[in-house]
Amino acid sequence: xxxxxxxxxxxxxxxxxxxxxxxxxxxxxxxxxxxxxxxxxxxxxxxxxxxxxxxxxxxxxxxxxxxxxxxxxxxxxxxxxxxxxxxxxxxxxxxxxxxxxxxxxxxxxxxxxxxxxxxxxxxxxxxxxxxxxxxxxxxxxxxxxxxxxxxxxxxxxxxxxxxxxxxxxxxxxxxxxxxxxxxxxxxxxxxxxxxxxxxxxxxxxxxxxxxxxxxxxxxxxxxxxxxxxxxxxxxxxxxxxxxxxxxxxxxxxxxxxxxxxxxxxxxxxxxxxxxxxxxxxxxxxxxxxxxxxxxxxxxxxxxxxxxxxxxxxxxxxxxxxxxxxxxxxxxxxxxxxxxxxxxxxxxxxxxxx
Amino acid sequence: xxxxxxxxxxxxxxxxxxxxxxxxxxxxxxxxxxxxxxxxxxxxxxxxxxxxxxxxxxxxxxxxxxxxxxxxxxxxxxxxxxxxxxxxxxxxxxxxxxxxxxxx
Numbered sequence: 148x149x150x151x152x153x154x155x156x157x158x159x160x161x162x163x164x165x166x167x168x169x170x171x172x173x174x175x176x177x178x179x180x181x182x183x184x185x186x187x188x189x190x191x192x193x194x195x196x197x198x199x200x201x202x203x204x205x206x207x208x209x210x211x212x213x214x215x216x217x218x219x220x221x222x223x224x225x226x227x228x229x230x231x232x233x234x235x236x237x238x239x240x241x242x243x244x245x246x247x248x249x250x251x252x253x254x255x256x257x258x259x260x261x262x263x264x265x266x267x268x269x270x271x272x273x274x275x276x277x278x279x280x281x282x283x284x285x286x287x288x289x290x291x292x293x294x295x296x297x298x299x300x301x302x303x304x305x306x307x308x309x310x311x312x313x314x315x316x317x318x319x320x321x322x323x324x325x326x327x328x329x330x331x332x333x334x335x336x337x338x339x340x341x342x343x344x345x346x347x348x349x350x351x352x353x354x355x356x357x358x359x360x361x362x363x364x365x366x367x368x369x370x371x372x373x374x375x376x377x378x379x380x381x382x383x384x385x386x387x388x389x390x391x392x393x394x395x396x397x398x399x400x401x402x403x404x405x406x407x408x409x410x411x412x413x414x415x416x417x418x419x420x421x422x423x424x425x426x427x428x429x430x431x432x433x434x435x436x437x438x439x440x441x442x443x444x445x446x447x448x449x450x451x452x453x454x455x456x457x458x459x460x461x462x463x464x465x466x467x468x469x470x471x472x473x474x475x476x477x478x479x480x481x482x483x484x485x486x487x488x489x490x491x492x493x494x495x496x497x498x499x500x
Numbered sequence: 501x502x503x504x505x506x507x508x509x510x511x512x513x514x515x516x517x518x519x520x521x522x523x524x525x526x527x528x529x530x531x532x533x534x535x536x537x538x539x540x541x542x543x544x545x546x547x548x549x550x551x552x553x554x555x556x557x558x559x560x561x562x563x564x565x566x567x568x569x570x571x572x573x574x575x576x577x578x579x580x581x582x583x584x585x586x587x588x589x590x591x592x593x594x595x596x597x598x599x600x601x602x603x604x
Contacts, residue, residue, distance in 0.1 A: 196570075197543065197547055199567075199570070200557075200569075200570030201539070201543060203567045203568050204527065204528045204569060207529065217529065217532075217539045220539030220540030220541070221539045221543060224540050228547065
């Protein structure tokens with residue numbers, strides 16, 4: 148029930164933010180430039196100048212095919228160019244947690260003889276985990292995103308486990324106190340997004356923090372939930388009566404997937420994102436605070452007539468403001484979507500309470 | 501730790517293109533076109549050469565709405581390195597290298 152309004156809220160925010168930016172900045176740059184901007188943002192600080200070199204070169208290439216060809220090669224370079232630094236360790240850790248979850252899932256399938264039908268759930272979980280590993284690999288390479296994002300993920304994961312009273316039984320059945328839903332779904336994600344904004348000094352940093360926190364917490368809590376099912380199987384408190392043990396275990400594994408790989412990252416990213424934008428607005432922080440290249444010197448004059456230095460090229464043009472730049476209709480729809488989500492959360496909390 | 505492996509055919513072709521007129525600053529795309537390398541092969545080579553102190557970089561100021569452009573030329577160490585290359589004696593062999601991902 149909660150998943151749909153959450154997704155609607157996220158989609159509404161993304162669509163209206165995108166359209167409002169188009170109004171403010173005019174036509175968007177072509178796809179090769181957008182992709183290359185994104186990819187060069189992943190380069191380590193000491194390689195950032197090379198990202199600017201690729202962007203500067205692309206600006207002088209005419210023709211769609213040539214631009215695509217050049218951009219694709221540069222994107223590959225930007226994605227792989229070392230050094231990755233400590234990011235590599237974090238990526239390996241997330242891969243290890245994801246593989247551990249899948250291993251536990253496989254052990255549950257074998258131990259409880261769940262049959263071929265359970266492989267569908269395992270495939271969905273593997274797809275989620277693979278996409279999370281890729282997304283984490285990208286998010287971790289963003290400058291300044293790793294530490295706040297992983298710390299945020301730790302806080303979110305601890306909150307979800309604490310809400311279950313640190314017991315496997317409650318983790319499986321999600322027996323939460325009434326206060327847990329607003330805490331897990333709004334307060335903690337919003338705190339992560341807001342603090343990430345203050346840490347990184349921009350709304351974009353806060354949004355990246357929220358995304359990485361959602362991904363890392365989702366992967367971690369999913370491992371914990373799968374471990375709980377591996378330990379309890381169909382045991383513990385009865386959640387559904389009259390079903391076979393195989394059905395119950397499959398059901399629990401499926402619920403883990405829904406709650407920890409879908410809902411947790413979604414609500415963390417969504418509310419963290421909103422809080423990041425709001426915090427930047429309140430604290431008068433920029434939307435983006437990426438470093439600009441090239442530096443002021445040295446410049447080389449290729450043409451005798453050129454004398455004055457140009458403005459440094461900004462990879463991602465600083466957005467003038469956050470919410471203030473949005474059209475009125477976007478703000479109305481955003482507030483409406485938020486109200487729907489809050490009502491849905493209140494309704495769900497009331498049902499549980 | 502910096503590894504000083506023998507230069508690949510692609511690297512040699514880039515070095516030779518730069519050494520043709522050592523005083524001249526070159527653009528990345530022009531170099532790629534001249535030596536027929538994809539950007540995904542060229543830039544790792546340029547990065548490696550710059551890391552080894554063989555390549556000098558600078559920025560050309562932007563013109564109009566276009567951003568500044570990165571420029572490249574050999575350092576004196578780079579010129580000496582090219583002069584010591586065996587491939588210099590057979591430049592035609594390195595003029596059109598095959599594009600291999602492993603060289604990137």
